[in-house]
Amino acid sequence: MKDKKKLIKEINSWIFSILGGFLIAVLINSKVFAKVQVQQSSMENTLFTNQQLIVDKLSYNFKKPKRGDIIIFLEDGKKGTILDDALSTIDSIVSIFSNNKDYSEESKRLVKRVIGAPGDEVDIKDGYVYVNDEKLQEAYAKGETFTREFKLPVKVGENELFVLGDNRMVSMDSRKFGLINFKQVEGKAIFRVYPFNEIGEIK
Template identity: 30%
Template sequence: MSEESTQQPELETAPAPQKQSRSEMRQWTRDLLVSVLVSVVIITCLYQPVRVEGTSMQPELRNSDRLFINKFVYRFEGISRGDVVVFHYPLNPKESFIKRVIGLPGDHIRIDQGTVYINGKALKEPYVPRRYRDHRSMAAGVVPPHEYFVMGDHRNISEDSRDFGPVPRSDIYGKASFIYWPAGQMGTVH
């Protein structure tokens, strides 16, 4: 007769499924909370998704385009002529408008038959196609300190500083940065 071993082979003991499941659940919950916190910080402080309503910024921005606005950039740099900005509408601060900055504080501005003059020189505006131009005129004036003269690119339908006056710096809260929807329009805002 052969001798049989009575010793049992050692088996690796796996953690109890319940303990492993709890550990995974805690890690998953932690990762989810960190992701939500980072998203809130980004949306609150840096970038905010917005939807364009209206056609006053065509052809650059169309009705229902989705884009990100940079809410942080103007803490480090000044607002420049040509920037597309989002601001609280001066006549109803609960509404937001998006327009292009045309005149800076201290600029002498006038509009003659649709041509904008800044400090006596005609402004080159390649972002306004010929078919979107209008023939409105506006008497000469000076943009007040800490205010900006804004206009839509689709001039013949835009309600802008020609109608409601310059926008106070304190009402401007973001710069249009990136169109993310529709996918065919995806890219930076110029």
């Protein structure tokens, strides 16, 4: 009898753990907010590898990304449907119990800064970025900015964005893969939650 009660107690404990993990995953990967981890050095010195960010996934349903926003987007696809979010939630639950940080959609996400919005003309000359023929004053940028494969200048089209990483010498961004579509954008990085000594708003 005692063994049976012990078994039931252990099963209940597992059920509560699973439900708790599910609720955590839903809260941090909802349609409103998500938590992502920086996995590259392309945004130094604004963001660093392994920092964890809260992403506002709701605001861009009502307004468009603007120049200077730090956004999270999918490199090779569009943001998900409700079904995609449900599958992502399941992945998050598995990640919680397996402690496998790579077993998630995070590996497909990129973090970059919006430099050109629809209607802007973007160019890069002599190590500097120009938008609508005006040189940007970029205190956040690390290193000089040089062109790559994507041909410039470029006029940013409707529902498109030109993005760059703040660490210009290493970042793979619109200089490589060109303009991105609004449909790729998951949200705006708004708050740093880890490490704890660097908690705060992202600018």
